[in-house]
Amino acid sequence: MDVEPPVAAALARELTVPPDPTAAAFFDLDNTILRGASIFYFARELYRRDFFTVRDLAQMAWMQARFKALGEKMEHVHLIRERALSFVEGHTVDEITAIGEDVYxxxxxxxxxxGTQALAQLHLDEGQRVWLVTATPIEMADTIARRLGLSGALGTVAERVDGVYTGRLVGDPLHGKAKADAVRALAEHEGLDLTRCSAYSDSANDIPLLELVGRPCAINPDARLRAHAKAHGWRVRDYRTGRKAAKVGVPALAGVGAAAGGVVAGAALRRKHH
Incomplete structure (x- = not known):
């Protein structure tokens, strides 16, 4: 039997979680929500579309392999990001945004x-807002946040003039202390109580962000963050098999490097047959 409209409306009200205006959760992206570096996946798609050469991709693939095995090495991530920026110079925002949708x-x-997606959903289910906070370009971050049903994203901003990328950044990459500063500014603007907020990251580079909130959590942590979290009684969640970041050595990296070469070769073959 169908439920009468007034009854259905009452049930809907009971099932609706009221907003929690002063609490929120902030999630790093790479190696926290996503396996690997999002900028590498984006760069690989740019390669497939003839934005740059197989040699460029080979170097970025090796950096991506090290990133997944050892955790965040920002000199590598910065190099990938800077190269990606140079390759999109002269292209339109609409074109690059559409490529980002395809990459997703x-x-x-x-x-x-x-596991991390489930954590984000728990915060949403409690009526809290959830933001990505990442050094990834904001267009990619916005796409991922929207597709995951999150509230929004803070990311690195590339300069554009009349809808065309210049190949330069606006300000600095959203990394390290810059993430904490951005979240502090967002909290002030949104009226958030940071002592009631949560933050999640895999990298010791994000300790300033994690220390900013009342409920920090290390996700798939690198060795430095794992030690810091243990010393400070923070929550730790590891969704990887074998806790690779704590155990990987040079022999394992050699295997990962071979896998990276396979990624490059596979991409080249796929492009050849398109």
């Missing part, structure tokens, strides 16, 4: 850590 559909959606 073809690659990123299958590399989301289910």
């Amino acid at each position: 559909d073809e690659v990123i959606k299958d590399k989301i850590w289910p």
Whole structure:
């Protein structure tokens, strides 16, 4: 039997979680929500579309392999990001945004850590807002946040003039202390109580962000963050098999390097046959 409209409305009200205006959660992206570095997946798609050469991709693939095995090495991530920026110079925002949508559909959606996504959903279910806070370009971050049903994203901003990228950044990459500063500013603007907020990251580079909130959590942590979290009684969640970041050595990296070469070769073959 159908439920009468007034009864259905009452049930809907009971099932609706009221907003929690002063609490929120902030999630790093790479190696926290996503396996690997989002900028590498984006760069790989740019390569497939002839934005740059196989040699460029080979170097970025090796950096991506080290990133997944050892955790965040910002000199590598910065190099990948700077190269990607130079390759999009002269292209339109609409074009690059559309490529980002394709990258999500073809690659990123299958590399989301289910455990971290479930944590984000728990905050949403409690009526809290959830933001990505990442050094990834804001266009990619916005796409991922929207596809995951999150509240929004803070990311690195590339300069554009009349809808065309210049190849330069606006300000600095959203990394380290800059993340904490951005979240502090957002909290002030949104009326958040940071002592009631949560933050999640895999990297010791994000300790300033994690220390900013009342409920920090290390996700898939690198060795430095794991030690820091243990010393300070922070929550730790590791969704990887074998806790690779704490155990990987040079022999393992050699195997990862071979895998990176396979990624490059596979991309080259796919492009050849398109």
